[in-house]
Amino acid sequence: MAVIVLLALICFIGVFPLNGCPIKNGLQDFHMGTFDKIAKEVAGYSDVAQKIIDLAVNGKAQNRSYERLANFTDTVGSRLSGSKNLDSAIQYMYNALKQDGLENVHLEPVKIPHWVRGEEFAMMLEPRNHTLSILGLGSSIGTPKEGITAGVLVVHSFDELHKRAREAKGKIVVFNQPFVSYGETVTYRALGASEAAKVGAVASLIRSITPFSINSPHTGWQDYQPNVPKIPTACITIEDAEMMARMAHRGKKIVIHLKMAAKTFPDADSFNTVAEIIGSKYPEQVVLISGHLDSWDVGQGAMDDGGGALISWEALSLIKDLGLRPKRTLRMVMWTGEEQGGIGANQYYNLHKVNISNFDLVMESDTGTFTPLGIEFTGNGESRAIMKEVMKLLQPINVTELADRGEGTDINMWMEAGVPGASLHVDSSRYFYFHHSDGDTVTVQNPIQMNLCSAVWAVVSYVVADLEEMLPR
Ligand SMILES: *[C@@H]1O[C@H](CO)[C@@H](O)[C@H](O)[C@H]1NC(C)=O
Ligand SMILES: *[C@@H]1O[C@H](CO)[C@@H](O)[C@H](O)[C@H]1NC(C)=O
Ligand SMILES: *[C@@H]1O[C@H](CO)[C@@H](O)[C@H](O)[C@H]1NC(C)=O
Ligand SMILES: *[C@@H]1O[C@H](CO)[C@@H](O)[C@H](O)[C@H]1NC(C)=O
Ligand SMILES: *[C@@H]1O[C@H](CO)[C@@H](O)[C@H](O)[C@H]1NC(C)=O
Numbered sequence: 206m207a208v209i210v211l212l213a214l215i216c217f218i219g220v221f222p223l224n225g226c227p228i229k230n231g232l233q234d235f236h237m238g239t240f241d242k243i244a245k246e247v248a249g250y251s252d253v254a255q256k257i258i259d260l261a262v263n264g265k266a267q268n269r270s271y272e273r274l275a276n277f278t279d280t281v282g283s284r285l286s287g288s289k290n291l292d293s294a295i296q297y298m299y300n301a302l303k304q305d306g307l308e309n310v311h312l313e314p315v316k317i318p319h320w321v322r323g324e325e326f327a328m329m330l331e332p333r334n335h336t337l338s339i340l341g342l343g344s345s346i347g348t349p350k351e352g353i354t355a356g357v358l359v360v361h362s363f364d365e366l367h368k369r370a371r372e373a374k375g376k377i378v379v380f381n382q383p384f385v386s387y388g389e390t391v392t393y394r395a396l397g398a399s400e401a402a403k404v405g406a407v408a409s410l411i412r413s414i415t416p417f418s419i420n421s422p423h424t425g426w427q428d429y430q431p432n433v434p435k436i437p438t439a440c441i442t443i444e445d446a447e448m449m450a451r452m453a454h455r456g457k458k459i460v461i462h463l464k465m466a467a468k469t470f471p472d473a474d475s476f477n478t479v480a481e482i483i484g485s486k487y488p489e490q491v492v493l494i495s496g497h498l499d500s501w502d503v504g505q506g507a508m509d510d511g512g513g514a515l516i517s518w519e520a521l522s523l524i525k526d527l528g529l530r531p532k533r534t535l536r537m538v539m540w541t542g543e544e545q546g547g548i549g550a551n552q553y554y555n556l557h558k559v560n561i562s563n564f565d566l567v568m569e570s571d572t573g574t575f576t577p578l579g580i581e582f583t584g585n586g587e588s589r590a591i592m593k594e595v596m597k598l599l600q601p602i603n604v605t606e607l608a609d610r611g612e613g614t615d616i617n618m619w620m621e622a623g624v625p626g627a628s629l630h631v632d633s634s635r636y637f638y639f640h641h642s643d644g645d646t647v648t649v650q651n652p653i654q655m656n657l658c659s660a661v662w663a664v665v666s667y668v669v670a671d672l673e674e675m676l677p678r
């Protein structure tokens with residue numbers, strides 16, 4: 206195994222291309238001749254790529270994805286799973302995609318969670334009165350009608366919670382964990398309530414998962430563990446979490462009154478929204494390009510993930526406007542129920558995986574549509590070498606990076622099953638400032654950055670969909 210990997214590295218990353226390298230995945234002839242041919246084929250798209258870039262960045266489509274995003278999110282607002290707003294959003298998009306003249310516009314039914322926040326309120330009563338800015342976490346239960354009033358145990362980690370387990374009984378546990386990275390720190394949001402409940406807490410408040418705050422709570426999904434009592438849980442701000450930690454350190458007794466009317470209803474009907482440009486030569490083969498249409502119920506969901514959905518639509522519009530039709534079908538999907546754990550995308554995968562051998566490349570943009578740097582890609586050495594050539598077509602806008610690890614809740618299962626996957630690689634340094642908060646609005650977005658993102662998305666998806674061969678896997 207290790208030997209094969211090493212050879213592959215020498216072949217594709219080192220002095221590529223080398224004649225006679227043994228190729229994994231059975232593509233025995235991906236030697237110098239084959240790769241040169243594909244590289245030449247890709248380079249032949251430089252004129253087309255330039256046309257797409259011109260149209261998106263300087264031409265008639267300048268700022269179109271941004272204007273559409275603003276129109277859409279200002280009109281519909283936030284789009285929580287199971288909400289009327291999400292229904293309106295899907296209807297809006299269905300009509301807009303039809304009006305845009307895209308092909309095979311249709312909705313695919315999906316059942317999604319239906320959690321409603323309801324009224325919520327938290328007040329620190331001791332050592333002094335102070336209103337806490339909170340947002341209940343997705344799937345949380347509510348409190349009794351009269352609320353919960355209890356003393357507070359502040360901890361900084363699960364380790365500290367376990368060490369002080371005997372102090373937690375009957376308390377509201379406040380987690381003041383430092384922000385390391387979203388991927389690592391989000392464990393506290395996902396599991397904090399159940400961990401606190403295991404040691405007898407009556408509620409848990411989680412410091413928001415963000416590196417930056419102007420007293421902003423950032424919500425998100427949480428998971429109750431099986432066979433653990435369910436307790437109400439919400440996020441609080443960095444500022445309040447740190448203040449309570451300081452107070453506790455000084456030996457002050459802290460008491461909080463928490464009231465939440467959160468409630469879960471039976472799963473709701475929803476849809477993944479689909480539009481295509483049907484392939485001219487291999488219509489059954491698919492390059493899938495996507496973002497998610499649902500959001501949290503705060504802000505406008507403009508960044509997460511209105512931007513990703515809108516540049517995916519824009520990519521199809523650009524290709525259509527230029528009168529281009531790739532050999533393979535270019536399929537755009539706007540997923541539903543992503544925030545609850547990729548619910549729409551999982552159901553799509555289960556339904557369509559029967560055709561997995563026809564899925565050439567799956568793409569998702571869900572870490573913001575800020576200044577693009579390139580693409581994050583998952584695939585074998587051969588397909589990576591081809592994608593490197595594709596990215597060279599974006600030299601005119603200097604967006605040529607081919608990073609590791611394509612990612613996206615909505616495309617992961619395809620990649621795990623061996624389908625090459627790509628995510629938009631952007632300067633996401635500010636992404637978590639706004640993520641899942643009231644700050645996620647169109648104001649965060651920039652039309653010029655979105656033009657560039659749209660160009661990258663359109664060039665990559667079009668060229669891969671039009672190459673004579675599917676990407677090796
Ligand atoms: C696109 O947006 C930029 C930045 O706001 C602005 O300078 C430019 O005039 C806009 N172009 C069009 C066609 O509206
Ligand atoms: C906003 O979107 C609606 C619905 O798609 C459309 O009818 C309207 O023309 C759009 N407005 C602008 C200014 O683009
Ligand atoms: C603190 O808030 C409680 C509950 O709203 C109220 O009854 C009490 O009077 C307040 N105390 C002070 C000192 O304002
Ligand atoms: C699988 O692909 C075939 C050929 O394109 C198509 O007719 C069929 O509807 C697809 N099935 C699913 C479940 O997508
Ligand atoms: C091109 O992008 C890279 C980073 O992606 C940056 O370091 C470099 O300065 C850029 N070059 C130009 C000419 O903008």
Ligand SMILES: [Zn+2]
Binds near residue numbers: 509510543571
């Ligand atoms: Zn998202």
